[in-house]
Amino acid sequence: MTTKSSRYRPTMRELWVPFSPEDTMIFRFIQKINQKYNLNIRSYSDLYNYSISNLEQFWSECFETAGFIQSGSYTRSIDESQYIDAIPRWFEGITINFAENLLFSRDDTVAQDAKATKEKENGKIAVTQVGEGGVDVRHFDWATLRHDTSSLASALQNRGLNKGDRVFAVASNSYQTLTVFLATTWVGGIFSSTSPDMGIEGILQRAKQISPKLVFMDDSTRYNGKDFDLMSKVRKIVAELSKEASFQNLVLLPRGKHPASIDLTSKIEPMDEFLSCADDGPPSFERLPFHSPCLISYSSGTTGEPKCIVHSVGGLLINSYKEGILHGDLRADDVVLQYTTTGWIMYVACVTALLPGARTVLYDGSPFFPNATSFIKLLSQEKVTSFGTSPRWMFEMRKLGISPREIADLCKVKTVTSKAELAVPGAAGELVAYKPFPNVPVSFWNDILPQQSPKSKYFSSYFAKYEHVWAHGDFVSIHPITKAVLFHGRSDGVLNPSGIRFGSSEIYSVMERHFSEIMVDSICVGQRRASDSDETVLLFVQMKPGYRLTRELVETIKQTIRKDLSNRHVPKHVFEAPDLPEERCFFIMSLEAQGNLEASSDTSIHDYSGSISWNWAAGDLGDDEPLIRPARNLPATPCRSSLLSRAHIHSIKSRERRSNLVLLHRVHGSTTNSTQIRAQLWQSCGRILEME
Known part of the structure; x- marks a missing residue:
């Protein structure tokens, strides 16, 4: 990552000091490295520098310290002479299984491939499933988890699921979904999932690309106190996937209080029927090379259909050790609750909490139902020690004036993880990696x-x-x-309301499919001002002659997006625009400024619309600058990505307010020469659309 040094050095106040840092897993790891290589690593920064300066050695130590159940041997963890874009392979010669390492621990007294149940004893609770509002709590011990997963793995194998075959789950964050994930990887299959609240088109965009042999889907779902029957969606999905040669069956996961009625002549079968073909004993674990595919997640679909991102079995395991055990200090007596859906990559954190023998709490539903305090009480009720949440949840707690410690006893909580949101001094730059890392996606x-x-x-x-x-x-x-x-x-066109990432192209596909007869085009963008707690999704539409955007049409658009995609995809506001830029990789952000804007290297990109180039150029924009440039001046380059900024500029002299829609292309490279950037920006400035 490259940034400019900040000119501002705030006074720091010590908030908390760990009671005994020498007892942490990362401290023990550092001590081991120091002793083995005669080093003097004394801080986290020292460890970081060591890890990137001694890549092969660092990751070898991670692998050996993790104590995975595996077969084979390796000469070196990575060939450091290769660039990261060569996609060099890690730990060649090792074979390993994802489910085996989560369900068992290694017996170090025997061999590297010997299984044990240390820290994962039969009677110990492994999984807690919690329904919305903290109700319907069910606990599953390690013996039950191993038995249920092995039975499902056997059924999968007997149904012809082979190494590399895909299993797609449209399911909630539940115990059954967890067993589907583990059972699929048990036999060498590739697991993929999405949330059941996603619309049919969104589900099919993902499923059709990976050609699953089997689909597991909930028969109903519940959110914010409402039950939703999914059987109509199930039948439509089966009808579409039946056109694919690879598709075998959809297995129905019972989530409702009453069994769903199933047409037995279709390719739909209940879970209990599917399990009836399982053998009595567990199948053998299919150990795969370190780089072999294990999981497919999805990009947000900014420039087309969501990309299918393939993660390796070894990469998932070693990164889970590094993040969960070294960074997170997870141990066998911990209780982990990561609030997520199965359509978000953070779902992996729910599953891999099992690696050290911790108990994972699977919560399904809204964290604000039946009220804002119920979720806090759940943390106390389940004695959660590691809590993963979103900035939106934290903001809502603050907005409501809720102090969690006054609601419940949270003395067990030792770690809270969340995406950082509050901007602090420090120059903003693009996060990059210039050396290989083992959990890099292996392919699309x-x-x-x-x-x-x-x-x-x-x-x-x-x-x-x-x-x-x-x-x-x-x-x-x-x-x-x-x-x-x-x-x-x-730094791209990804929309991220409430921490749910998706691409604008998903919205465009709906608009083109349903509204192309009355609309010329549309642009879907994210708005995030410095004062905003969350990103707002805005949709701008250009109507064809003779049509207007009425309130009724706005509601129809929202209902159609909700039906085809999900409630989370629905724009908060839909505006009619007289014209739209021809390109689509834009943001619409809001900029509030007083007179001449003062921007510097200290300025957070949240403050000025998300563009570093805009930060440096904004200080030179005044009332006397020409604001209109013809669209024909739009260059083909350097427009890798762009910024469409709705700027509200207040004149210090007149206090007049004007509002314009300004198209600015982000400049390539890094420079502090604001005059040069300003010239390049104005050369690529498009039409100004008067909105108010």
């Missing part, structure tokens, strides 16, 4: 070209921006004193 599913090919979707997504450097679209700053990394926003 159905990417026609090899990953290393500059024309492949994979290469274009991560490596096209900088030579031999991984960049995936996050703007961050590093605090000048604490060195904490804070995430300010996306």
Whole structure:
């Protein structure tokens, strides 16, 4: 990551000091490295510098310390002479299984491939499933989890699921979904999932790309106190997937109080019937090479259909050890609650909490039902020690004036994880990786070209921006004193309301499919002002002659997006615009400023619309600047991504307010020459659309 040094050095106040840092897992790890290599690592920063300066050695130590159940041997963890965009392979010679390492621990007294149940004893609780509002609490011990997963793995195997076959789950964050994930990887299959509240089109956009052999889907779902029957959606999905040669069946997961009626002539069968073909004993674990596919997650679909991101079995396991055990200090006596859906990558954190033998709490539903305090009480009720949440939840607690410690006894909570949101001094820059890391996605599913090919979707997504450097679209700053990394926003067109990431192209597909006869075009963007607690999704539409955007049409648009995609995709506001730029990779942000804007390297990108180039150029924009440039002046380059900023400019002299929609293209590279940037920005300035 490259940034400019900050000129501001705030006074720091010590908030908390750990009672005994020498008892943490990361401290023990540091001590082991110091003794083995005669080093003097004394801080987290020292460890970080060591890890990137001694890549092969650091990750070898991680692998050996983790004590995975595995077969084979390796000469070196990675070939450090290869650039990251060569996608070098890690731990060649090792074979390993995801489910085996989560369900069992290694018996160090025998061999590296010997299983044991230390810290995962039969009678110990492994999983707690909690319904919305903290009701319907069910506990499952390790013996039950191993038995249920092995039975499902056997059934999958007997139904012909082979190594590399895909299983797709449209299911809630439940115990059954967890067993589907583990059972799939038990036999060498590839698991993928999305939330059941996603619309049919969104589900099919993902499922059709990976051609699953089997689909597991909830028969109903519940959110915010309301029950939703999913059987109509089930039948439509089966009808579409039945056109795919690879699709075998959809297995129905019972979530409602009453069994769903099933047409037995269709490719739909209940879970209990599917399990009836399981053998009495567990199947053998299918150990795979370290780099073999294990999980497919999805991009937000900014530039088309969501990309199918393939994660390796070894990468998932070693990163779960590094993040969960070293960073998070997770142990066998911990209780983990990560609030998430199965459509978010954080779902992995719910599953991999099992790695050290911790208990994972699977919560399904709204964290604000039946009231804002019920979720806090759940943390106390289940004695949660590690809590993963979102900035939105924290903001709502603050907005409502709720102090969690006054609601419940939270003395057990030792770790709270969340995406950082509050901007602090420190220059913002793009987060990049210039050296390989073991959990790098191994490929995009159905990417026609090899990953290393500059024309492949994979290469274009991560490596096209900088030579031999991984960049995936996050703007961050590093605090000048604490060195904490804070995430300010996306540097691409990803929308992120309430922490749910999706791409504007998902909205466009709905608009084009349903409203192309009355609309010329549309642009969907995210608005995030400095005073906002969350991102707001806005949809701008250009109507065809003779049509107007009425309140009734706005409601129809929202209902259609909700039906085809999900409630989380619905824009908060829909506006009619007289004209729209022809390109689509834009943001619409709100900029509130007084007179001449003063922007510097200290300015948070949240304050000025999310563009570093805008930060440096904004200080030179005054009332005397020409605001209109013809659209024909839009250059083909350097427009890798762009900013569409709705600027509200207050004149100090007249206090007059005017509002314009300004199209600015972000300039490539890094420079502090605001005059140069300003010139480049105005050269690529498009039409100004008067909105007020």
